[in-house]
Each structure stands twice: as C-alpha cells, then as structure tokens.
Amino acid sequence: MTIRAGIVGATGAVGQRLVQLLAPHPEFEIAAVTASEDSAGTPYRKAAKWRIDAPIPTDVGEMTVRETSPDAVPDDVAIVFSSLPSAVGERVEPQFCEAGYIVSSNSSNARRDPDVPLTVPEVNADHLGLLEVQRDERGWDGGLVKNPNCSTITFVPPLAALDDEFGLERVTVATLQAVSGAGYSGVTSMEILDNAIPHIGGEERKMETESRKLLGEFDGAEVHWHDAQVEASCNRIPTLDGHLENVWADTDEAVSIDGAATAMGEYPAVDLHSSPDQLIHVFEEPDRPQPRLDRTRENGMAITAGGPRETDTGLQFNCLAHNTLRGAAGASVLNGELLLERGYL
C-alpha cells in the first residue's frame, strides 16, 4: 500500500526533482501534479520544460496538470509536497492544511513561524511535535511541515555535530551556490558566465535564522532558538548543482581536526527510505568536497565535508550538499517519510 501524494508547483526546477524522486518511490505514489493556471489542463510533459538529464517518468509525463488548489486535488491524496514561490505558498499552503492535507513544503514562507516545524530528520526530528501545537492553534486537520533553505541544510548537519561535542558560539559562513538554486530562470547566462554574484537577496538572512531554529531545543511547547551568532555571505557562481560552503565555527571547547572529523563522520543517520547510510562524508583531501565530483554522493542525499583547520577560537571547514536533492526536493521527501514513520500519514 502506497500513500497517494500530490506535488504542487510541479513544473519548476525543484518540482521536477520531486517528480524524479517520487515517481519510483516505494512509499508514495504521485496522484496529482499542479502548476500555475496557464499550465492547468495540459499534459505535464508539455507544461514542464524538463531540464533533468534523465527522461521524464512516462506516467507523470502523461498526467494532466491541475490548478494549485485543494479543490483540484483528489480527496484520497494524503500528503502534498510543495515547492511554490513563497508568495503563492503563503496563500495556498494554509488552504491545503485547512482542507485536511499534510503539506511537506520546501517553500520559504512560514519557516520561522513558532508553530511550524522546520525539520531535517537527522538533526531535529523531535521538532515535529510542533504539529500538535500548530493544530491546536490553527484548528487544522492537516498540517504544515517545512524543510529549510538549501544553503542552510548544507551547513547545519556539520554544525549540529560540532555543537553536540564542543558547543557553538559563533558561526561565519561564505557560500558558493549553484544556479539551480534560483530556479529555472533565476539566473541568466549573461549574469553568471565568467562571473560571480556576491549577494543573494534574502538568502543571508535565511541562513542566519533558520540555522538557529534547527539547532534549537523543543521543550514540547516551543522551540528555543540556538543563541550562536551566525553571519552569512552568499555568492552565486557558475555551477549547475551543489552548494559549497566555507565555515568558521567558534566553539566553547577547543576542537581538534580529528575530533571534528569523528564528530561529523559518526553523526547518527536515520532509517528512512531516502536517507543516506552515512549523513556526513568527511574527506581527508584538503581540496574536497567539490560540487561536480561530490554532489551526487548517496543519490545526492549525503552531506560532504573537508578541509578542517584549527583556528584560535574553534574550527574552519568546508561542506557541500546537492541543493535541489538534499537541499530541496529530497529534503521535502525525507520529511514526508518521517511523517509517515511517525504516524502522521
């Protein structure tokens, strides 16, 4: 028995990845795909300008795209995976929750709301408990669960590993982000060929806040954000997939390179269908991870880390994740699997 699932915002760059991941998924079955009004009524094959280097799953290609509205989605759908522009998500996601659907969302709206769980299953699965608070407060039958921004997912697991062992005080991070993170038309070729862009609107703030919520403590009623000082600088570079990040972590206790590698490499994995066998792969080579070589580790769901150096105040290191798999579509699917395991579906 598989759970019937909808994908809203299915034609975008992340939506296509959701299709790619869910089509062969053993636990979920794609029952509906939605997009903007213009595309509604046309076959998915026509509506999506497919950019993935593997053919469109045949069944989904023939599905008729629906409008993005609870009325347009069959009642037997239990979970909706959402990857909508945030302004649309803000309007539409609550409608789905009210109509009784569980929404696992990659959209950036509502991530910092106190009663919305923002989860990475390996890091803070317990925050899912916020769903009860949410249902109480909002009177929903369904519920809204968020995964963080792609650049945030990349550095939070290594930071969680360090925080557990050494205690985080301050985090400084510079990112080198791939163009797919901006969506299909987000970055023009004239903007990025032979170039880099040292600012991504809103991204710095997302990393600085979402990381503190993810690393925070849930006491059964609310999440107490981590009080580390986090400062991010986000850059777009001419890579297709894979966000690379340079991180400086100032810690309460001194960190050795070996201690850091052990903490990261042994950080616990979880037993969900899409989760990697080992969450963080630690390289010995100083010039790894690299986007093109390492982004597809464990089907693009592993975090890779390397280049550790001790500093006067803690540790400097690099980390990488596939931004549209581990950092977006895969993150939403993983949250869906967690919701299923925990009995919410």
Added chain:
Amino acid sequence: MTIRAGIVGATGAVGQRLVQLLAPHPEFEIAAVTASEDSAGTPYRKAAKWRIDAPIPTDVGEMTVRETSPDAVPDDVAIVFSSLPSAVGERVEPQFCEAGYIVSSNSSNARRDPDVPLTVPEVNADHLGLLEVQRDERGWDGGLVKNPNCSTITFVPPLAALDDEFGLERVTVATLQAVSGAGYSGVTSMEILDNAIPHIGGEERKMETESRKLLGEFDGAEVHWHDAQVEASCNRIPTLDGHLENVWADTDEAVSIDGAATAMGEYPAVDLHSSPDQLIHVFEEPDRPQPRLDRTRENGMAITAGGPRETDTGLQFNCLAHNTLRGAAGASVLNGELLLERGYL
C-alpha cells in the same frame, strides 16, 4: 629619458601582462625579456603562447628571448620585473640583486623575509625604507622589492582603511578566485567547469601572513606585523580574471556602514603613473562588485568594494581586484614607479 627594464619570466600569464603594461609605459622601456632555457633564442612571439585579448606589442613580439640570468641582460638595464615560479625566483633574484639590478618582483619567495620590503604603494610605501637594511645586511648594490599575492592585494586596502579608523582585531576572509591566478596551465578545464575547488595550496597562509606584514609598522629598522587574527579560506571558481572576496572584520570600535564607505572611498590615492584616481570604489548596490563587470575599473588598477553589513563585532563586506593587473603585473609595475619616484632608479 626612459628607464631600461628587463622582464624575467616574460612568457607566463603574469609575464604577458607585464609586457602589455610596460610596452606603452612612458617611464620604462622594455630592453630584455627572459624565459626558461627552452625558449631562449627564439622570438618572444613564438615563445609566448599569448592569451591576452589584444595583439602582442609588435616590438616585443620580435625580441629574442634571453636566458634568465644577469649575464644575459644588458648592463644598462636598471630594473628587472620578475614573475618567476617561486623556486626559480628564490635562486635567481638574489643573483640579479648582487649584480646591481633593482628587482621588482611578483614571485612569492622572500615576501616574508624581515629585510625585504613588501609594498603596495598606496598602503605602506614607507616600508621601502627596508631597502637600506637589506643592502647593509646582504651587501647588495641592487635590491629586492616584493608585491604581495594577488588575493592579499585585494583585501588589504579596504582593511587598511578600516584599521586606520576603527582598529582591526580579527579578519575572516573567503575568496572566489579566477583561474588566471594559477597561471596559464595551472587549472585544467576538467577541474573547474561546473565546479569550484575549496582550497588553493599555500594561498591561505599567504593571505594570513602577508596581510599582517603589509598592515604592520616600519620603525626604520624593522616591520612590526599587525597583530590581528587573520583566517582565510581560498576557493577557485570558473572565472577568468578578478578575485572576489567576502570579508568579516572585527574592529576595536563600532563601524557604521556609512563610516566604512567613507573610510574606504576616501582612502588616499598616490600620484604614480599606473595608480588609479581613486583607490577603492565603493558600490551602493548590494550585489556588487562582480568580477566580469568590475575588474577593469581604472584599467584594472582600482579595488572595488560593496555589500557592507554591520555585525555584532564589526563589519562584513565584499571586495574585488583584477588579479593579474592590480594583483600581480600592475602591482610590480606600480612598485617600479614608486622606486623611480623615490630615487632608487
């Protein structure tokens, strides 16, 4: 009357830029070009695989390449511009100094030697006084002057501006460096297309040490390095020219965005032939500077900066310089002009 100049290591990526800058220079005249033994005896046009998007200066193209040795260079040459691999520079540059030549060098050897001036004319021209110490200690008639690494030149002028006004305590920097910084064959296309490399061997250490020497105080006998904690993470990205850097500066006194912009924008220029009218151009747009758009400001000799944000402990900003012009060949030429102005030629 122009000063007769030699270029040693004239066929490499920086050597070609030296040719490009010195051929039309009003104060210097290219009297000799040297390269490795293989190329000696052939016309420069054949020896150099010319990669600059402007034709080879005709006269230089026809010059016969000489061996890299003082004996091979005419006696009436007064200054030698050097851009040699550091192992070669370490061996050969002292021979030229001993033979009475003034050497303005971009090679990375000897930069941290206590009696070798490491100068950026706008920042620490007074360090040139070390030449007297050097001549005393080494018994040379000539003398050796260095410019710093390309990634170091990029962030030191903005830091100097901040240090003067607010006092530097700690500097964290992540770089996005162009491939030309590694020389003509330094980075293969398979390494860098759709990729980034989060480590450049030796580069982090150069930034961390050379910056402190440049920002140090010369008391007439020695340079006292600045005691700020500097931590660098160096990345190679698929850009041709222009190093972009994300900097966090923790300061003694609080920095406002306006205060920082003023300090940088009004940092004094110098009156040398190749120096820009304004050393640091400060952008208001948050997504600037960008390598492709901004690297050629003032003939590639200006530093550009932007994206300032106040942090709890100081200022975060971005800066950029053309790595083979302001960061290498142009830096050596500028030091040559300073040596001329100060009467060393």
Added chain:
Amino acid sequence: MTIRAGIVGATGAVGQRLVQLLAPHPEFEIAAVTASEDSAGTPYRKAAKWRIDAPIPTDVGEMTVRETSPDAVPDDVAIVFSSLPSAVGERVEPQFCEAGYIVSSNSSNARRDPDVPLTVPEVNADHLGLLEVQRDERGWDGGLVKNPNCSTITFVPPLAALDDEFGLERVTVATLQAVSGAGYSGVTSMEILDNAIPHIGGEERKMETESRKLLGEFDGAEVHWHDAQVEASCNRIPTLDGHLENVWADTDEAVSIDGAATAMGEYPAVDLHSSPDQLIHVFEEPDRPQPRLDRTRENGMAITAGGPRETDTGLQFNCLAHNTLRGAAGASVLNGELLLERGYL
C-alpha cells in the same frame, strides 16, 4: 556640429551597446533614449540593468527614458537607432519613418522587404539607393535602413571576398554563437552551462536569406538576390560575446589557400568613423580566430578569419565577429555613418 540621434529600445543588450558607442561619437549626439512603457519616466540608469564591463556614460545615465513613439522624441532628432523586439519594430519603425525620421535598425523585421536596404557598408553600400524606391512607394519623408542579423554579418564579408574572385555556388555554415546574441534574458544559465543548443529559432533562415540579399545586385530599382544555395545550422554555446562560424564555400573556380587569404585580407575597407582599418584579419594559426581572444579586434568592428583548407569543391574556413558590436549595435551605427556620408542626414 553633431547630428541629434535617438535610441529606441535603449535598455536591452544591444541598446546598451548603442549607448556605449554613441555617447562618445564625434558625429552623433544622444538626444533621446526610449524603452517600453514600464520604464518611461525613470532615469536610464535605473531602467537599464547595465551589463557592460564599463560604467554607464554619465550623461546618458541621467537621461529620462521616453516612450517608444515618434511623439515622444524631439523634432530636431534626425536619426533613430533601433534595436527593438521584431514585433515592436514592425509596428513602430514605420511610424518613425512616416514622421520623417531616418531609422537605422538592427531589428529583424522588414529585412527582406524588397524596398528596404539591408546594408553592410563595406559590402553593399550601393543598396542604399533602395531608399529612393522606398520613399516613392511608401510616401515617407524618413526612411528605413536595416543591418543584417549578427550571425549573417559574420560570414558575409569573407563570402563577398570569395564571390568576387571565385564565384559562389553553395555555402554551408555551422555557427557557435554567444549568449549575448539572445539578449539579456534570452538564455538562462541552466540552459547553457556545460551545454550547447543545436538550434536557434529563425536564425538559420535569417542566415540563408539575408546573406543572399546582401550578396545580390542592385540595378537601381531592385536587388537581385544571389542564387547560391545557402544552408545554415545554428548553435548556442557558453560564450558571452563573439559568434564563431565554420564555413564551406563551393566555388565556380578553384580556390587556393593563398588566393583566399589575399582575397579576404585585401577586401576593401571604407572610410567611416567606426569602420576598421582592415575589414578582414586573416590568421595563419589554424586554431584562430577564437571568440575570447579575437572578438575585440579594432574595437570589435573587424571580422577575423582563419583555418582555410582546400576542398574538392572549394574552400573551408572559419570566421568570427563580435555579435553585439560588429554584428548589431556597431552595424547600425556604421549604417548611420554611411547615411550621413551619403547626404541622407
């Protein structure tokens, strides 16, 4: 005395190049810039997302953008340079002509109209005589002159040189075109990074027809198109500027490599402000021309050619031109200069 000029469609990729070329032009003076309704009323600096690696000319930056309509342009403007989307050009350009303006247009509409001169000054300046026919037929006080498509301009001058000496029978051409040819937002980064696109809608047909009109004979009343068979295949590749083309020319008479090089290298230049000293630069090196190295020859107005090989039926060679300078904005400006020289302004 300078001629007052308007630029319609001034904010696009080619429009920005027109601004760059006309701002310092000794014969023209920018009197008005227009764009779409959204931008009208705002300073050009704000309306144009400036992508050229040199600052916006200050005066133009401060100009208020006008609507694209003859009523919005001052009466003392004598010539209008147009770089509009073809659908807009088709509607608006006749309005300007009717209102008495001479229009030098880069837009693709009307290029094949029998009474519209399609000119490259060095190749077929005499076709300008069609203006009399046009005025007779359309009753215009002004007049419409077109330059060809960027990919067409690249290969027509070398073909004209060969046609004069050896007679053309058949031409086969494959292009490697830069992204700027599609305008600022024409090609997304996800489409082109690590990729090539083997078709550019409409471009093949433009090359196949415009080339035959350009190489045709004007008998005082009409242009008789050249009867060569022309077949084009157009590819987009990840370069910023510069269209490179592989050409096979089957000729009436046998062509030697030397004969071809002489015919191209000695093809007559013209004496206009923006025209190059030598129209076609012929390389001896078999791997030239290359976009990055050769596109800016003679301020981006020269054609470069190389790699000639004799075939059983003629000659194979490569050629290159800067697509937004020689191939678009520079082509329109050059036609403007020709119009001035011939007394139309």
Added chain:
Amino acid sequence: MTIRAGIVGATGAVGQRLVQLLAPHPEFEIAAVTASEDSAGTPYRKAAKWRIDAPIPTDVGEMTVRETSPDAVPDDVAIVFSSLPSAVGERVEPQFCEAGYIVSSNSSNARRDPDVPLTVPEVNADHLGLLEVQRDERGWDGGLVKNPNCSTITFVPPLAALDDEFGLERVTVATLQAVSGAGYSGVTSMEILDNAIPHIGGEERKMETESRKLLGEFDGAEVHWHDAQVEASCNRIPTLDGHLENVWADTDEAVSIDGAATAMGEYPAVDLHSSPDQLIHVFEEPDRPQPRLDRTRENGMAITAGGPRETDTGLQFNCLAHNTLRGAAGASVLNGELLLERGYL
C-alpha cells in the same frame, strides 16, 4: 566464469572510464592496471587523479599499478583494453599482440592499417574478420582491434542508417566537442572559459578517413573504403562530456524527414551487454540533442539525433554521443564483448 582483463593506460581520462565500466562488468574481471613508469608500484587510488563523479571502485583503488609491458601483466589475462597516447600505443600494442594478448584499443595509432579491424559492433561487426588477415600477415597469436575516434563514433551510426536507405555521396560535419575528449590535462581552463577553439589537431582527418573505413565493405580479404567525400571542421567548446555534431549528408536518393527518422530509429541494435536497447534515439524537438541533457541516455551508450531538415541535395541533422563512454571506453568494452561473442576470447 569471467574473462580476466588488463587495462593499459588506466590512469587517464578514458582509462578511468574503463575502470568504471569494467569493475562491475559481468563478463570481464579487472586483473591488472598499468600506467607510465612513474606510477608503477603505487596503488591505483594514488596514481589516478580520479575525476569521475562517483567513487573509485574499492578493489581497483587498492590494486598496485604495473608497468605497461606484456611482462608485467599476468599470463591468465586474455584481453587488454588500451587507452594509451598514440605514440605509446604504436610501440606497446604490437608487443602485447605478439605475446598472445587480444588488444581492444581506443588509441589512435593503427586505425587505418589495412589489416586492423576498426569496428563499431552495430555498424560493421563483420570487419572483425580482418583479424585472420592480420594474424596471417603479422604472425601474431593475439590480435589488435580498434574502435574509432570519439567524434567519428558519433556521426557514423546515423550516416550508416542513411547510407543503407539513400546512399551517401558527400558528408559535411561541424563538431562541438567536450573538453574531456582531450584528456585530463588536454585543455586548460584559460583556453576554454568564455571561448571556443575552431580546430583540433588531427581530428578533422580522423573523422574524414575513419568514417569511410567504417562505412566500407569487407570482402573477406580487405576493406574497401566508402567513396563519399567527407569534410570535417572540429571545434572545442566549454562542455565537459558529449560531442554534438551538425551534419549535412548529400544522398543519391531524396530523403524525407520521416524517412530519415525511421531509418535512424530502426537501425538495428545488437545483443551485447553494454549495447543500448535502441542505438539511435531520434528527437522530435528541433533543439535536441543537447550535451548536458542527452549524453547519458542508456548509460551513455546511445547515439541521439534530431533537427532534421531537407536540403536541395539531401539531409541536414544533428547528432550527439557521450565521448568518453560511447565514444571511447564504452566503445572498447563493446568491442571486447563482440570479441567474446565471436569466440576470440
């Protein structure tokens, strides 16, 4: 029972692909890896600078690299896969053949030798019969089989399909080739970023001759080359993998678009482990195939084609293949499988 296989030249770009393909192969077992003298004696993991975006197969990573000599390879090895620089292949491959090994080689030496089979299993498997001629003439116990150049493999299958149905008279081809075709260090980043190179030394000639041998007839004693006139122009562009080609085929009989699509799409496949289910995938979309999207079809072993247009004299179309899989390592492995099926192993 698997066949024990050696890989000579195992550390290069194609050698790494051979390791990737043969490590999990059900018919072959990697028994030895060789490289240049410098690497002999070190573990493969250290000797190879692994550039593939999947981890090194563990067993092979631990193997000790041997010298490239028959003496260094175990006697029970039956087949040697070779991807050596041609100068090395020319010297070493005959030594292996003389020592009794069957050599399936991707190296460019000896491809045009009259007694050396140059085969693509789907196109001309019968040419393998040349092995008998070869053994007679050279007195070898082993034997040498070649696959063609990567750019040749790409366009020969579609041409074979057209030749069978319509008869080929003349072929004109322009290529857009990926950097991996030149090997790991073959193209520097400074050469190719924002650039294209319109000549690849020797490549044009390979395409022009190898294609005619492949399409030729084997009469039991020798191969009569096809007499079509073939003219190639080869370009390097900034893509990592996948050669895209624009082809014009002049044919004896008129070709319709549908007829061409049918001839290509129904061109017979073969039943070997690595061969694709369908040899040529024909796209309806005019802008396909594209390197990034289509190079990995059927594990990188399918040819893709599209963009057909009728011309006055035949057909114009585009085709694509993964140059290091279908075009090199996969081609050698496929020839190995053919040799096994035909009883040579």
